[in-house]
Amino acid sequence: MINDGWAAAGGLRKVIFILALVGLAYLLLQTRPGAARISAWNAGGAAGARTQGITGEAAPLTGRGVPDTDLPSINPLGLPNTVMTQGYGVGSHAPANIWGAIDLAIDGNHDGQADPDGTLGTPVYATHDGVVHLARDTWPAGNHIWLEGIHFKTGYSHLKDFAIQDGQTVKRGDVIGYVGSTGEASGPHLDYQVWKDGVNVNPLDYNALP
Secondary structure (H helix, E strand, O other): OHHHHHHHHHHHHHHHHHHHHHHHHHHHHHHOOOOOOOOOOOOOOOOOOOOOOOOOOOOOOOOOOOOHHHOOOOOOOOOOOEEEEEOOOOHHHOOHHHHOOEEEEEOOOOOOOOOHHHHOOOEEEOOOOEEEEEEEEEOOOEEEEEEEOOOEEEEEEEEEEEOOOOOOEEOOOOEEEEEEOOOOOOOOEEEEEEEEOOEEEOHHHHOOOO
């Protein structure tokens, strides 16, 4: 009787072991990765549309992320007879990484030199889109404007007066002030600065002279 019980128990263990092996094999088959599926999504959103390969050349990185309206690209005095009276990174504009600017004036009598009478009161134009921040009677910049865009910031110093309000949004070509000799200035001229992403750069690289 005892021997028959052990025999029956041994047969049950064999059945349980076989069932366990079958279950394990089933689980392994279920977790095996299937064939990859290609998504039918496309830009138009049409379900089931055929996928298309990428064609054409890669776009150049130069200038990427800088909207055209943010780029300083005109002479801030807007006149063909604009002359430069002090260059970038020299004299009072050194060192360039701090004081870099150029001084601009008007050759009113066409002798190739700055004409103080012809320069005083000349309109000053925004060279790019942005928001203006005004500062009156500062030293050494006198009446001063910062024009802040996305990547670019431009500075306009020694103004006689402003043509806009603090915090106003302007477009390239809008009149923002008038040339003067306020602050530390030997005569009427515009001290013009360009900053790109916080770095002082040469305005001559951005069409500051015609």
